[in-house]
Amino acid sequence: MDRISLAYGSGGKQTAELVKKIFLKNLYSEELSKLEDSAIIKNKNLKVAFTTDSYVVDPIFFPGGDIGRLCVCGTVNDISVSGAKIEAISLGFIIEEGLDISVLLKIVNSIKKTAKEAGVRIVTGDTKVVEKGKADKIFINTSGIGFFDSELNFSYSNVKKDDIIIINGEVGSHGIAVLNSRNKLGISGDIKSDVAPLNGLIDLIKRIPGIKCIKDVTRGGLITALNEISESCGFGAEIEEEKVPVADSVKSACEMLGIDPFYAANEGKIVVIASKKSAEKILVEMRKHKYGKKSAIIGRFNEDKHVSVKTLIGTVRIAQSMSGEQMPRIC
Amino acid sequence: MKTKNKNLFSPSLWSDKDIAIKISKEIKNKAEMFFKKTGKKPSMMEVCGTHTMAIARSGIRQLIGDYVNLISGPGCPVCVTSQGDIDRIIEFSKFNDVIIATFGDMMKVKGSEGYDLNDIRIKGGDVRIVYSPMDCLELARENRGKNIVFVGVGFETTAPTIAAAVKKAYEDKINNFFVAPLFKLVPPALRFLLDSKISKIDGFILPGHVSVIIGSKAYDFLKEEYKIPSVIAGFEPLDILRAADMILSYLIEGKEVFGVEYERAVKSEGNRVALDIMNEVFKVSDAYWRAIGVIKKSGYSFSDKFEKFDAFKKYGISYREKAEPKGCLCGRILLGLSKPSDCPLFGKKCVPEDAIGPCMVSSEGACAAWYKYGVKK
Numbered sequence: 001m002d003r004i005s006l007a008y009g010s011g012g013k014q015t016a017e018l019v020k021k022i023f024l025k026n027l028y029s030e031e032l033s034k035l036e037d038s039a040i041i042k043n044k045n046l047k048v049a050f051t052t053d054s055y056v057v058d059p060i061f062f063p064g065g066d067i068g069r070l071c072v073c074g075t076v077n078d079i080s081v082s083g084a085k086i087e088a089i090s091l092g093f094i095i096e097e098g099l100d101i102s103v104l105l106k107i108v109n110s111i112k113k114t115a116k117e118a119g120v121r122i123v124t125g126d127t128k129v130v131e132k133g134k135a136d137k138i139f140i141n142t143s144g145i146g147f148f149d150s151e152l153n154f155s156y157s158n159v160k161k162d163d164i165i166i167i168n169g170e171v172g173s174h175g176i177a178v179l180n181s182r183n184k185l186g187i188s189g190d191i192k193s194d195v196a197p198l199n200g201l202i203d204l205i206k207r208i209p210g211i212k213c214i215k216d217v218t219r220g221g222l223i224t225a226l227n228e229i230s231e232s233c234g235f236g237a238e239i240e241e242e243k244v245p246v247a248d249s250v251k252s253a254c255e256m257l258g259i260d261p262f263y264a265a266n267e268g269k270i271v272v273i274a275s276k277k278s279a280e281k282i283l284v285e286m287r288k289h290k291y292g293k294k295s296a297i298i299g300r301f302n303e304d305k306h307v308s309v310k311t312l313i314g315t316v317r318i319a320q321s322m323s324g325e326q327m328p329r330i331c
Numbered sequence: 332m333k334t335k336n337k338n339l340f341s342p343s344l345w346s347d348k349d350i351a352i353k354i355s356k357e358i359k360n361k362a363e364m365f366f367k368k369t370g371k372k373p374s375m376m377e378v379c380g381t382h383t384m385a386i387a388r389s390g391i392r393q394l395i396g397d398y399v400n401l402i403s404g405p406g407c408p409v410c411v412t413s414q415g416d417i418d419r420i421i422e423f424s425k426f427n428d429v430i431i432a433t434f435g436d437m438m439k440v441k442g443s444e445g446y447d448l449n450d451i452r453i454k455g456g457d458v459r460i461v462y463s464p465m466d467c468l469e470l471a472r473e474n475r476g477k478n479i480v481f482v483g484v485g486f487e488t489t490a491p492t493i494a495a496a497v498k499k500a501y502e503d504k505i506n507n508f509f510v511a512p513l514f515k516l517v518p519p520a521l522r523f524l525l526d527s528k529i530s531k532i533d534g535f536i537l538p539g540h541v542s543v544i545i546g547s548k549a550y551d552f553l554k555e556e557y558k559i560p561s562v563i564a565g566f567e568p569l570d571i572l573r574a575a576d577m578i579l580s581y582l583i584e585g586k587e588v589f590g591v592e593y594e595r596a597v598k599s600e601g602n603r604v605a606l607d608i609m610n611e612v613f614k615v616s617d618a619y620w621r622a623i624g625v626i627k628k629s630g631y632s633f634s635d636k637f638e639k640f641d642a643f644k645k646y647g648i649s650y651r652e653k654a655e656p657k658g659c660l661c662g663r664i665l666l667g668l669s670k671p672s673d674c675p676l677f678g679k680k681c682v683p684e685d686a687i688g689p690c691m692v693s694s695e696g697a698c699a700a701w702y703k704y705g706v707k708k
Contacts (some may be wrong), residue, residue, distance in 0.1 A: 003453045003454075004453070005449055005452075007684070013684055014684055054342065065363075114537050117580060123500075128550075144628040169567065257462075258381075258384075258694050258695075260388075265567025275396050304410060304704070308705070311346075311347055311388070311390050311568070312343075312346035312347075312389070312568065313347075313348050313351035313352075313389055313390070313391070313568045313569075313572075314348045314351065314352065315389065315390025315391065315392075315393040315394060316390060316393065316704060317387070317388060317389075317390045317704040319704070319705075320705070323682075323684050323703075
């Protein structure tokens with residue numbers, strides 16, 4: 001680890017290494033050390049969920065969304081998975097000199113529309129402009145704050161063996177949609193990003209007893225998300241390949257690119273880990289929501305030390321966290 | 332007919348659990364018969380890196396690994412690129428007017444001085460990852476004052492798209508686009524393996540995609556000269572199992588020796604359009620293979636008409652043989668002599684994040700497949 005390479009920002013193994021060896025080691029706090037999607041801060045009677053995120057997506061407009069919708073959804077989802085109700089968001093814009101005002105306005109309108117959908121207010125912000133070439137069009141940093149309206153203590157460390165893994169729909173579309181539009185891969189089929197605010201969906205289920213934790217499934221995909229939970233709770237997990245929903249168009253694009261859809265990025269996906277007893281009930285509720293129609297039970301936690309996948313032909317393979325940048329095959 | 336074709340190409344059709352178990356039982360029976368006959372476990376080499384990955388991903392070894400040795404071969408294009416050629420690619424970074432364009436897999440293969448294209452990029456070198464060789468033409472148009480050097484690594488599947496990009500550059504008179512021709516051909520590598528007798532192989536699982544291009548008749552020599560059981564296979568779990576089953580049938584019965592399991596995509600004559608453009612842009616030449624050295628007529632260089640696109644000639648970069656990374660078993664693994672787990676570096680000093688040999692870097696490398704999917708033996 002001499003210099004930062006792109007892999008350190010990929011959300012996989014190297015990002016985890018960077019966070020632990022550089023940030024956590026030097027900036028330790030109990031809240032930070034949990035390494036979950038948002039920090040839970042307690043002060044006397046007050047319990048607050050707090051998060052921050054930065055958005056550097058390229059291109060800034062992609063099929064199914066744009067950097068504006070993305071930054072609101074990502075922040076809303078990071079807060080919501082903790083069980084808190086999102087209250088407010090801050091926005092920090094870093095804009096490259098020369099950006100067309102109409103482009104900025106389009107992004108701001110998208111933010112407005114998405115914030116309205118999620119029922120969240122933008123309460124503070126900051127703007128910086130840098131010289132041409134010192135940033136790429138626009139970067140957005142956000143923070144989000146949420147309050148707990150019920151006694152919920154979701155945490156990866158609550159997860160035990162036999163707990164059930166539920167996902168709220170088809171995986172991998174965001175990563176493929178962005179890759180396709182950035183590199184003009186000419187993949188046919190209508191692949192759109194799944195970017196969506198999931199607070200409504202989470203609100204529908206979060207009070208059902210038996211939920212151990214909810215996790216945002218973003219960079220590094222499903223497998224990386226499950227590995228993070230597994231590492232924290234000390235149990236392994238097994239998912240069944242045939243039960244994980246993947247759109248046919250995403251499946252064939254992944255095949256062409258040599259990418260495993262279970263590692264492809266999402267922006268509107270969560271996994272809900274719940275006790276065996278309550279899983280079915282949660283699933284039924286999730287399917288009632290527009291962002292949970294294709295929800296499915298995909299596997300369970302077990303006594304292993306690793307995450308594994310039961311393949312279509314019934315064999316079992318170990319599934320490690322994503323490593324490096326996702327690279328396509330060349331033959 | 333259209334619907335029928337669609338169904339044939341549906342992946343779920345080729346990963347049915349019950350059929351997989353049924354074929355596996357057949358494989359077990361036939362492998363036991365082979366054992367009775369010869370006193371050894373049958374060994375099959377999958378020649379293609381995509382097969383290596385598919386076998387690891389689908390866990391086929393758990394079904395048949397006790398009865399059949401599945402050996403990876405020299406079918407990962409990044410892995411078979413010789414150390415000397417890796418160094419030649421890295422040498423381009425020393426020229427200020429060059430933008431190196433490459434597929435992602437090549438980024439982290441270390442040169443013999445211990446650094447890779449990724450390191451060069453981090454230190455400010457201009458290295459771009461492209462997903463299609465055609466992207467290079469756009470790069471060339473956008474960067475008139477620079478020369479785009481594309482790293483032309485790949486087998487018969489990749490070569491036609493690169494040939495098409497070169498031809499387009501020729502027609503559009505783009506004069507700042509060059510290719511480092513490091514293409515490899517599959518049939519000469521098979522011939523080398525059989526002639527040298529270094530790997531103990533009872534049958535070949537032949538690559539699907541390559542065969543779509545070159546056609547099944549490109550392997551006639553296997554049938555006629557070597558009489559070694561060989562089957563062209565697709566990439567879904569049932570494809571691979573069916574191919575293994577066919578090879579075992581050939582081994583026991585001894586009547587036929589060649590078959591096409593991937594019938595839904597492979598024709599005898601191959602893809603004429605692709606073959607024609609390769610023949611126009613390239614000519615067959617000798618190539619350097621990792622751990623093997625030169626195999627005669629096993630690669631492509633540019634034909635006379637397109638010679639000016641050769642990046643090595645443009646910059647006068649000549650080939651020098653370089654040693655393999657110390658302790659790395661990639662060479663033996665490519666020849667089917669060792670398994671990834673035999674290597675003392677595997678999963679310890681050599682991991683995808685910090686790989687020593689190319690087999691751990693490439694998404695098609697045997698070590699990467701074994702590591703990613705937790706294959707143990």
